[in-house]
Amino acid sequence: MSGAEPSPVVKRHAFLERLQEAQRQLLEPGLKSFTAAPGEYLAREGEPAHAFYLIQSGHVAIGTHLGERGAVPIQTVGPGDVVGWSWVVPPYRWQFDARAVDRVEGLFFEAAWLRELCEKNTTLGYQVLKQLIASISSRLAATRLQKLDVYG
Secondary structure: OEEEOOOHHHHOOHHHHOOOHHHHHHHHHHOEEEEEOOOOEEEOOOOEOOEEEEEEEOOEEEEEEOHHHOEEEEEEEOOOOEEOOOOOOOOOEOOOEEEEOOOEEEEEEEHHHHHHHHHHOHHHHHHHHHHHHHHHHHHHHHHHHHHHHHHO
């Protein structure tokens, strides 16, 4: 996966646009762009959660390992979605695998930097957490519907 400083045009993402301008300005220095090739992992279950990803293009399969069944997909996310909230909760380890389905481009924050910023600026931290909870709620609802479809 490659990373670089994003241009101002690239810094657009639904997650950022729902924040106030002053909050975006606080986050801007930590934004970096990335690309991932098809099949490349953004995260592996159990490994340190080092980043928070904002997907701008492409798709990422979120999944887990279930013993003999191997890798089991849970959901596929795409443009406008985020990947990763494990960076927020100790021990800061990925809870799922995240793998590029096709070429993925987006933005990311280094987890330690973002945690420190949110700790220093609790108003910003609260807004970031509200956004993450909305994303988690959406994923849980989708997973519940998928489970109902499988077992219904």
